[in-house]
Amino acid sequence: MNRDHANLCILGAGLTGLSAAYHLGDRDYFMLEKAVRVGGNCRTEEKSGFHFDAAGHIFYPKTDYVKELVTRLLGENRIEADRQAWIYSHRTYTRYPFQANLYGLPADVIKECLLGLHDAHVREAREGSVEPAHFLDFIYRTFGDGIAKHFMIPFNNKHWRVPLDQLNLEWMGKFVPRPTFAQVLDGSLKPAEKCIGQNATFMYPKRGGIQAVCDSFLPHIRPPELNAEITGIDLKKRTLEINHGRTIGYEKVVSTLPLPVLVRCLKDLPTDIAEAAAKLRWNSLYIVNIAVDTPSLTERHRVYVPDADLVFHKLAFYSAYAPLMAPPNQCAASAEVGYSVESPQDRGTIEERVITGLRRMDILKPEHRILFTHVMDMPFAYAVYDEHRAPASGYLREFFARHDVHCRGRYAEWEYQNMEKNILTGQRVAEEFRPSAG
Ligand SMILES: Cc1cc2nc3c(=O)[nH]c(=O)nc-3n(C[C@H](O)[C@H](O)[C@H](O)COP(=O)(O)OP(=O)(O)OC[C@H]3O[C@@H](n4cnc5c(N)ncnc54)[C@H](O)[C@@H]3O)c2cc1C
Numbered sequence: 001m002n003r004d005h006a007n008l009c010i011l012g013a014g015l016t017g018l019s020a021a022y023h024l025g026d027r028d029y030f031m032l033e034k035a036v037r038v039g040g041n042c043r044t045e046e047k048s049g050f051h052f053d054a055a056g057h058i059f060y061p062k063t064d065y066v067k068e069l070v071t072r073l074l075g076e077n078r079i080e081a082d083r084q085a086w087i088y089s090h091r092t093y094t095r096y097p098f099q100a101n102l103y104g105l106p107a108d109v110i111k112e113c114l115l116g117l118h119d120a121h122v123r124e125a126r127e128g129s130v131e132p133a134h135f136l137d138f139i140y141r142t143f144g145d146g147i148a149k150h151f152m153i154p155f156n157n158k159h160w161r162v163p164l165d166q167l168n169l170e171w172m173g174k175f176v177p178r179p180t181f182a183q184v185l186d187g188s189l190k191p192a193e194k195c196i197g198q199n200a201t202f203m204y205p206k207r208g209g210i211q212a213v214c215d216s217f218l219p220h221i222r223p224p225e226l227n228a229e230i231t232g233i234d235l236k237k238r239t240l241e242i243n244h245g246r247t248i249g250y251e252k253v254v255s256t257l258p259l260p261v262l263v264r265c266l267k268d269l270p271t272d273i274a275e276a277a278a279k280l281r282w283n284s285l286y287i288v289n290i291a292v293d294t295p296s297l298t299e300r301h302r303v304y305v306p307d308a309d310l311v312f313h314k315l316a317f318y319s320a321y322a323p324l325m326a327p328p329n330q331c332a333a334s335a336e337v338g339y340s341v342e343s344p345q346d347r348g349t350i351e352e353r354v355i356t357g358l359r360r361m362d363i364l365k366p367e368h369r370i371l372f373t374h375v376m377d378m379p380f381a382y383a384v385y386d387e388h389r390a391p392a393s394g395y396l397r398e399f400f401a402r403h404d405v406h407c408r409g410r411y412a413e414w415e416y417q418n419m420e421k422n423i424l425t426g427q428r429v430a431e432e433f434r435p436s437a438g
Pocket of ligand 1: 011012013014015016017032033034035038039040041042055056057058059060228229230231256257258261285380381382408409410411412417418419420422
């Protein structure tokens with residue numbers, strides 16, 4: 001239903017927007033989404049019976065509220081599994097995280113990693129606990145030279161695509177597990193039976209990929225208007241321009257659009273806003289999807305690949321997550337290839353380079369027939385956590401908030417958020433911006 005005015009407009013029907021709509025219940029709101037389907041970066045594309053997430057996603061809620069909500073929304077369309085996350089390096093597989101699972105690596109690599117960790121501990125005892133200057137410094141101080149060389153630096157170079165000494169530590173939280181020396185030693189002497197870390201078990205839809213989590217909100221919300229790209233915003237007149245044509249008026253906006261996109265929509269761009277926006281940096285991903293005519297490529301869900309000679313840094317094997325991700329006896333997988341303004345990728349050769357890499361790893365064997373490949377582009381993947389991120393994004397969000405445009409969600413708040421956080425943010429939006437009943 002098209003409208004020309006709304007008390008509350010929600011921009012974007014990714015998980016944050018969907019959760020906001022769900023929690024607003026029967027209140028008056030209007031949601032606009034540029035794509036043909038909801039889900040944003042938690043979407044799944046279907047091609048000839050194969051399902052590919054926009055980068056491998058797993059759902060690992062920690063709060064009872066979110067766990068119960070999604071369990072109820074998905075109903076029987078749900079599986080729970082122990083995460084099979086591995087690392088491929090030195091022609092072998094070790095469990096994730098690298099630093100806690102050295103067992104299986106060549107002896108000289110294990111020795112280098114343990115000696116490096118030992119030296120890092122000696123240095124800490126000598127110098128006292130020093131606040132690392134940046135992420136690269138953190139890596140050396142926390143893990144030592146060996147773990148830095150064999151995993152932390154090459155993997156993060158490929159993942160971030162920006163120099164690691166330009167990253168601060170604000171994003172890390174629980175994302176970089178820090179095992180004790182005894183745990184590292186244990187992990188080098190015997191194989192771990194399962195993954196450790198904050199998302200060792202996860203929930204995933206039985207059918208439909210991660211998209212099914214987003215779609216499960218749809219029966220409970222007003223249908224968003226799809227194919228409706230916000231192309232302009234006039235803060236003085238309080239109007240939104242849609243698809244370079246129609247305008248609608250609003251009282252308040254909750255925007256889940258990436259901050260740089262929202263800034264680009266501004267009709268009058270103040271100089272200070274343009275300057276703050278120019279300071280935001282981010283990285284992007286090509287997700288190279290592969291359909292293969294074989295019942296299974298591996299039982300691993302995720303493989304992290306630090307090797308600088310292999311173009312991808314992460315692999316996802318969807319058929320191992322949920323067999324219905326591909327037609328019977330065939331499988332769906334994807335490779336993530338990072339790029340950024342300062343470190344671009346040649347898009348033209350990306351599929352070929354991924355296939356070459358998978359063959360080198362012996363994941364694709366000579367007898368495997370590739371049915372098709374398909375590339376998804378994720379222009380906004382990770383906000384780069386440099387010295388400008390917090391002040392510049394805070395400045396922009398405050399500017400918009402003064403004009404009743406409130407930025408919420410991973411790319412609107414310009415921070416490292418996961419699906420659980422998006423759902424909780426949507427719940428908070430409903431509490432903050434509850435307009436009158438519709
Ligand atoms: C590589 C990768 C892997 C991840 N893996 C996990 C994981 O395993 N588990 C987990 O919990 N989280 C994971 N995440 C995080 C998760 O993807 C995000 O938290 C989530 O997608 C953010 O949702 P959002 O609604 O805030 O933003 P988005 O999903 O970006 O939604 C914004 C919406 O706005 C729309 N939009 C954009 N511009 C316009 C416009 N001009 N007009 C109208 N609409 C517009 C977009 O189409 C989109 O639908 C991962 C993220 C990445 C990048």
